[in-house]
Amino acid sequence: MAPPRVTGDLTIRGVTRQVTLPLDHTGTAVDAQGLTRVGFENRTVINRKDYGITYNAVLETGGVMISENITLESDLSAVKAA
Structure with missing residues (x-):
């Protein structure tokens, strides 16, 4: 079974792109209000140039400062709507 995913718009510096994030289920628990809460975490990689972030500096060794x-990385928590 494929892992759950969430799709939405990611806006960075005025540039919006649709992204789909794979989620890892971290657990389910009943919170202090008696509601069932489910947790997920995500780790994904984006290209900063896709969002217009182009600054970089060349290091003395010939490499660049910023990849x-x-x-x-994000942690998500959700509660079922009443």
């Missing part, structure tokens, strides 16, 4: 690939 084009940026890792985004």
